[in-house]
Amino acid sequence: AQSVTQLGSHVSVSEGALVLLRCNYSSSVPPYLFWYVQYPNQGLQLLLKYTSAATLVKGINGFEAEFKKSETSFHLTKPSAHMSDAAEYFCAVSDPGANSKLTFGKGITLSVRP
């Protein structure tokens, strides 16, 4: 069975500061990993995904994540936070099998202080 752990439920940073959102996964097979963002009253938008190619993945809006197999981690970073980054962020894992269902973590709320 696959699972995702997102440490902490809320992260607060100042505008312009580094954003670091942590994600650890558990999977019995080489996983596919994803970060999604959810703005209030909206669905999920894909930020980036890892599908066994380059371990450093660049996504939209300046976000990137690094797959570290030895640490079973896929942490999301952005060098400089913007007010518009305030949202809920979900890490997810998928077994690249028949239906590629997504298993999500509980999510992290990112607040950005002016």
Place this chain on the structure above:
Amino acid sequence: ETGVTQSPTHLIKTRGQQVTLRCSSQSGHNTVSWYQQALGQGPQFIFQYYREEENGRGNFPPRFSGLQFPNYSSELNVNALELDDSALYLCASSLSPGNTEAFFGQGTRLTVV
């Protein structure tokens, strides 16, 4: 290109009632997955439909059922509603069952009272 659309956006039902939620997949996508997102939680996989057949199911009871139509749109039906069914229901479409890029709709907020 039309994105994933869900209807209705909000609804309120009474415990014990039945509800149907609808989803139109993105143009060209033949696979639809449904997720339940309880307040403060991540989405949980309910089931997936491909070629009008269920193609995988999560840990949800049989009172959660679905349909997929020839135009790839889909319905989620929930019978005998319980208070714990209150959640945001998300539909996601993809090009095929094995395709990792799923596009999500805005969701239907169901409140059971």
